Amino acid sequence: MAKLGLFLSITTIIGALSFAGLSSPAAADAPCVTKVFKTELAKNACAKGGQKAAKDAMKAWNKEKKIKSCNQCHSKLAPNYELKKDGLDQFKKLGGK
Numbered sequence: 124m125a126k127l128g129l130f131l132s133i134t135t136i137i138g139a140l141s142f143a144g145l146s147s148p149a150a151a152d153a154p155c156v157t158k159v160f161k162t163e164l165a166k167n168a169c170a171k172g173g174q175k176a177a178k179d180a181m182k183a184w185n186k187e188k189k190i191k192s193c194n195q196c197h198s199k200l201a202p203n204y205e206l207k208k209d210g211l212d213q214f215k216k217l218g219g220k
C-alpha cells in the first residue's frame with residue numbers, strides 16, 4: 124500500500140510538471156522579430172508584451188486610422204510580419220510614430 128502511494132505521488136508530480144510545460148505555449152509571448160525599431164508604436168508594444176502586444180497595438184492603431192487590412196503595409200503576417208517596401212512610409216504618412 125505504501126508503494127502504491129509513492130507511485131501515485133510520483134505520477135502526480137510528473138503530471139503537474141508536464142502540464143506546466145504545456146500550459147505556457149511559446150507563441151503567446153514570443154518576442155518581436157524586429158530588433159531595430161523604426162516606430163515607437165512597435166518598439167513600446169514589443170518591449171511590453173512581445174509580438175502579441177505589437178499585434179494588439181497595430182490592430183488598435185488600424186482601427187483608429189480606419190485601415191481595413193493589415194496587408195496594406197505587410198506583405199506577410201505571422202510569424203514575421205514582413206513589411207512592403209512602402210509599409211513604413213504609409214505608416215508615417217498616416218501619422219504613426
Ligand code: HEC
Pocket residue numbers: 154155156157158159160161162163165166174177178181182185190192193194195196197203204206210211213214217
Ligand atoms: C499603415 C501601415 C501598417 C499597417 C496597415 C499595419 N502595420 Fe504592422 N507594422 C507597420 C510597420 C511600419 C511596422 C514596423 C515597425 C518598426 O520597425 O518599428 C509594423 C510592425 C508590426 C508588427 C511587429 C512585428 C515584429 O515581430 O517585429 C506586428 C506584429 C504588426 N505590425 C502587426 C500588424 C497587424 C496585425 C496589422 C493589421 C491589424 C498591421 N500590423 C497593420 C505598419 C503597418
